[in-house]
Amino acid sequence: MHWINFPLLTIMIWSGVLIYWANDVYELRIGDVVILNFFPDWMYDLFNIPYKLSKGMAYHFVFMWLFMLNGLIYIIYTVLSGEWRYLLPQRKSFAESWQVIRYDLGLIKQLPPQSKYNAAQRIAYSMIIFMSMGSMLTGLAIYKPVQFQWLTNLCGGYEAARAEHFFLTIGYVLFFFVHLFQVIRAGWNNFRAMVTGYEIETSNEDSK
Amino acid sequence: MKKITIPENELPKYSRRTWIAMIQLALFSGIGYAGWRWLRKQPLDGGLLGGIPAPLRKGLETNEDLFTRYYDQGRLVKEYPKSKAATDVRINGKIGQDNSFVSEDSWSLSVQKANGDFLEIKLPEIKRLTKTEVIFNFKCIEGWSQISWWGGVRMSEFLKAFSLEKESMFKYIGMSTPDTEYTVGIDMLSALHPQTILAYEMNGQPLVLEHGAPLRLIIPVKYGYKSLKQIGSIYFSNGKPADYWAVRGYDYYAGL
Numbered sequence: 001m002h003w004i005n006f007p008l009l010t011i012m013i014w015s016g017v018l019i020y021w022a023n024d025v026y027e028l029r030i031g032d033v034v035i036l037n038f039f040p041d042w043m044y045d046l047f048n049i050p051y052k053l054s055k056g057m058a059y060h061f062v063f064m065w066l067f068m069l070n071g072l073i074y075i076i077y078t079v080l081s082g083e084w085r086y087l088l089p090q091r092k093s094f095a096e097s098w099q100v101i102r103y104d105l106g107l108i109k110q111l112p113p114q115s116k117y118n119a120a121q122r123i124a125y126s127m128i129i130f131m132s133m134g135s136m137l138t139g140l141a142i143y144k145p146v147q148f149q150w151l152t153n154l155c156g157g158y159e160a161a162r163a164e165h166f167f168l169t170i171g172y173v174l175f176f177f178v179h180l181f182q183v184i185r186a187g188w189n190n191f192r193a194m195v196t197g198y199e200i201e202t203s204n205e206d207s208k
Numbered sequence: 209m210k211k212i213t214i215p216e217n218e219l220p221k222y223s224r225r226t227w228i229a230m231i232q233l234a235l236f237s238g239i240g241y242a243g244w245r246w247l248r249k250q251p252l253d254g255g256l257l258g259g260i261p262a263p264l265r266k267g268l269e270t271n272e273d274l275f276t277r278y279y280d281q282g283r284l285v286k287e288y289p290k291s292k293a294a295t296d297v298r299i300n301g302k303i304g305q306d307n308s309f310v311s312e313d314s315w316s317l318s319v320q321k322a323n324g325d326f327l328e329i330k331l332p333e334i335k336r337l338t339k340t341e342v343i344f345n346f347k348c349i350e351g352w353s354q355i356s357w358w359g360g361v362r363m364s365e366f367l368k369a370f371s372l373e374k375e376s377m378f379k380y381i382g383m384s385t386p387d388t389e390y391t392v393g394i395d396m397l398s399a400l401h402p403q404t405i406l407a408y409e410m411n412g413q414p415l416v417l418e419h420g421a422p423l424r425l426i427i428p429v430k431y432g433y434k435s436l437k438q439i440g441s442i443y444f445s446n447g448k449p450a451d452y453w454a455v456r457g458y459d460y461y462a463g464l
Contacts, residue, residue, distance in 0.1 A: 003233065007240055023351030053350065054457035058260035061459075062267035145347070146285050146429050146464040147278060158345060158353055196229040 002074075002194070008067045011059060013169055014047070018056025021049050026166055038166070064139065071132050086116040088126055093119040104182075128175055131168050138165040253457070260457045272461040276395065279463065285403050285428035288343045293357035293411060299418045300348060303452065304390025305438050312422045315386075320443040322375050329370065331422050335408060337361040337369050342403050342426060347464060349431040358426045359409030364400045375444040376400065382449025383425060386440030393449030394427065394434060398463060403428045406439070431462040 021044060028036040044050055078084045089097075096112045096119035103111050104120075111118060117125065141152040141161035155161035183191060252259030312331050319327040343357040361369075367376045381399045384391040398404065407426045408415055415421040420437025427435050433453045443449070454460040 003236070004240075007244075019351065022349075025352075054453075055260055057349075057459065058264040058268060058457065061271055062264050144275065144464060146283055147275065147280070149283065149286065158347065162351065192226055192229075195233050196226055 004066075004070050008063060008070060009172065011063045012067055013172070015056040015059035015063065016169060017047070017049055018052045019060060020166065021056075022053040026163065038170075061143070067132075068136060071129075071136075075129070087122060089119070089122045093122050095119075097123050124175065124178075128172070131171055131175075135165060135168045135172075138162075138168065141165075268459050268461075272459070272463075275461070275463055276397070279397060281397065281401060285342075285344045285464075288345070288355050290343055290357055290412075292355050293343050294354050295411065297356050297410060297419060298348075298352070298354055300350075300432065301437075302418070304385030304387055304436075305417065305420070306387045306389070315422050317423060317439060318441040319370065319372070320441065321372070322378075322444065327370060331408065334361055334366065334406065334423065337365055339409075340365075340403075340405050341409075342405055342428060344403070344428045346428075346432055346435075349433055349458065349462070357411050358405060358407040359412065360405040360407035360423070360426065362402065363404045363406060363425075364402070366406055367400075372444075378444035379446045380444070380449050382443045382445060383436050383439050384441055384450070385436065385438050388440070390436060390452050391450040392425070392434050392436045393451045393454070393460065394425075394430070395461070395463075398427060398429050401427070401429050429464055431464065433458070434462050 017039070020038075024038060026038040027034050028038075078087060099108065099112050100118050100120035102108045137151060138155055138161045140148055141155045142158065142165060145152040145158050145161075152158055152161055155164055183194070247261050247263060250261040250263055253262045253265040315331065317327075317329040317334070319329060321327065338361065339359055340362045341357065341359045343355065345353045346356045347353040363381075364376075367373065376396060379396055381394050381396060382391065383394070404425070404427045407420075407424050408422060410416070410419050415424065417438075420439075423439050424437045425435050425439060448454075448460060451460055453462075
């Protein structure tokens with residue numbers, strides 16, 4: 001399920017940018033100074049984005065079902081298997097996550113005790129699930145703003161829902177880079193665990 | 209995730225298991241990639257602008273079925289006060305509006321009836337009917353939207369006034385510009401929506417040419433590309449009528 005997410009999300013983001021291109025109005029600015037323009041022309045050209053709105057919509061509105069289905073299966077699995085106990089943040093997680101960040105930055109040497117995931121992971125991985133639910137809801141609010149008007153209103157209107165949908169996606173991309181960096185840093189044993197589902201430690205018979 | 213502690217001498221067994229898992233991952237990646245290649249090689253539907261793979265068109269049609277079922281005639285598009293309506297209304301297309309239109313006097317709306325007869329309707333006959341105004345957020349498929357104010361006659365009222373009840377039993381209404389270049393097809397349910405109007409006014413003034421004079425469709429439950437400007441003819445059918453943007457890879461339904 002985790003691994004299916006990668007190609008699916010790639011397709012969703014790619015087709016989403018094809019759609020966004022047709023009205024690419026978002027930018028980050030402070031006062032009159034534009035810090036980031038979504039997106040510069042060289043980026044569109046690099047990924048062959050322009051003039052593919054219809055194609056983008058066709059992919060987006062078909063693959064959205066797979067993305068939703070995958071998310072749903074993941075949530076059902078997490079609840080039924082009891083894995084949610086390792087995933088959801090605990091009361092202490094919020095304070096601890098700060099220590100984890102300091103550890104990651106090399107400021108302290110000792111990680112707080114953890115089970116499967118550390119405090120920062122609990123928060124990040126739970127957040128990404130809620131973000132994907134947010135993408136689903138804001139997406140529906142833009143896709144069918146008349147039939148689901150209550151939802152569109154909840155998002156603060158049609159234009160607001162479009163912006164929220166967009167910036168959630170930017171959030172995914174940022175998450176992805178941090179995630180990738182952490183996986184590389186954690187090394188082979190961790191990556192193997194991501195694939196096999198178990199982590200291996202070796203020991204001598206008598207140390208048990 | 210299980211954390212398992214194993215003695216050194218059992219490591220090969222787990223090493224084998226790891227390999228199997230890795231191969232599985234590679235295999236599934238391969239299947240996924242093959243599926244993607246397959247999709248990308250499918251014949252294109254709506255090739256006029258590059259088109260979309262035929263299976264995706266099927267997907268869009270499935271979405272259409274699903275959302276047609278969920279559609280409710282009672283769900284109205286949000287309306288705004290007139291003061292919110294844009295004065296500088298965006299013009300986003302001129303397709304099908306050639307110079308054949310000279311004046312309101314020379315123009316008439318041609319309606320093909322179920323029995324094959326044609327009605328030729330002049331503008332004053334339409335203006336005589338009860339006027340309905342709609343001030344709503346017009347949504348373009350490109351992603352922008354703008355609050356605009358339109359006046360005209362409800363489609364449902366128009367059909368009744370010209371005794372087209374039998375025709376409104378068809379599944380679709382087809383429309384085209386006088387030069388037949390721009391066409392749209394609309395499912396009857398959406399056409400009969402209480403906010404779907406044949407508009408002859410914008411911002412309280414008679415329509416200008418760029419906005420589709422003398423008569424245009426305004427259908428708030430659809431994306432803007434369904435709101436055909438300068439209607440020349442209307443007909444009814446059970447099959448999907450020709451649609452300019454649908455054959456260019458866009459969704460036929462375009463329902464909001």
